[in-house]
Amino acid sequence: MGKKLVVFVLVALLSFTLFAQGQKEAVKSNLIVIITPSHDNPFFKTEALVAEETAKSLGYETLVLSHDDDANKQDQHFDTAIASNAAAIICDNAGADATIGAVRKAKEAGIPTFLIDREINETGIAVSQIVSNNYQGALLGGEKFVELMGESGKYVELVGKESDTNAGIRSKGYHEIIDQYPGLRMVARQSANWSQTEAFEKMESILQANPDIKGVISGNDTMAMGAMAALNAAGMGEVIVVGFDGSNDVRDSILAGDIKATVLQTAATNAIMAVEQADKYIKTGSTGLPEKQLTDCILIDESNAARLDNFMLK
């Protein structure tokens, strides 16, 4: 009985391996799988929607999935894409290190991956990595923050999710500018994991210890929204808040005189570029472009906020 079971398991494993290998040879489907973080954040919702629209306009079928910043869930989505023999994967990934394995697995199965927004710490396995120039954007945000602060005063920094290089690079860009001004003093620096509610809660407790802050610089817009809400609730609406992303929420906040500035990442443009490159790669076997590509960010303040809509400046 025991031996029979072992044989059964081995045969099952063997046939699965053969089946998986057989798939490699199979004709590619017409499916583009689009994987992003949760659509709760309008940034990810926009890039997923734009990627989907672009793919459909080029004649592809689409499957849109969210990994919710969980690398294991992302792994399952990559498995789904491999099992469906997808023509390409467009992915805003769940971690610069944790994603390497998934992209490699897809490559080995003959499925090209096109990364948008976030990069991974390895080259040569994804076909394209189209990343906003977060450093250039953070320098813009940092310079504007310094100007708004009048080059002096106490401030708080809210940092993004640790697994994302964008959290590191934005903080680094901010500090490269701000730290050169001796009059500016950071009194608290905490991660709110890109989350609005977490930023609200962290800001509330930071304000208890530091009721005299003059500014808050945030790694993204959702955290800036959370911080602004906490400041308004504490009757401190005059505190200078600067975000990063260029969402419609922050646009409205700037126009209402609350948040002072943000940095627009051209999420929609990047998503279009990724799908167009995927299309070219599927048809010709090459994108004709370097793997790693940067797109510049644009400073948004009261002077141009009205022209901003769905991550595009009109």
Add this chain to the structure above:
Amino acid sequence: MKLLRNTCLILIISALFMSCTFVKHDGSSKNKNNDGVSFYFEDESFDAVEYVHDIWDDRVLTIFEEEAYDLKELLSLLRTDTETTKKKYGIRKEELSPYTFIVSGTFPIYEVNRDSSAGLLVLDLPDLSQESNCTIQIGPVIKKSMVRDALEFIKFDDFNNQIEFANISREINFYIRDNVVSVVNESWEPGMNVSFLGAFTLYDGSEEIMITPVWLELNNGESDE
């Protein structure tokens, strides 16, 4: 039965491993800036200070000397046909980036502005329009990444991530602060002529010309003006 148990055990262990995701520790806690702030993914595998010191004399200065356009001529070309001039004389590494130009010249100083830590020499170029101020960064804060962006051999594709690519610009700017703009002192006054070699990025919709210098000196001879 024993065989079955062992096989099952192996299968379970393999399954466990297969479902795990191994996350490399980035070791960022060891790497802090002067204020004790550490950044995710920052590590010591790439030494930007050494990189910049290695390229400065032989590559940066050589390329700037060989490829610099006369500022006055370039500005006049930009005025007559902006798009063609940008494409012909500008450098950009990405399709949607603004163009950066390598320039040289000698002009009178109109003002030495130290109101901000990002100090500026305002140049006296009378035939420029009022809006298009022409300045040279004199620090101590050096803004933007113009010098890195003017050097075509420094490609994002050659580096592990944005952090390394960013570190190059930071170190170039620090190098300029410590070795280039450090020549500017109280004796520099309006009316004196300054010679320079540098780069500026022309942003869409802006006429501002802010040059980041790689070489700078007072000049007693004639100016380009």
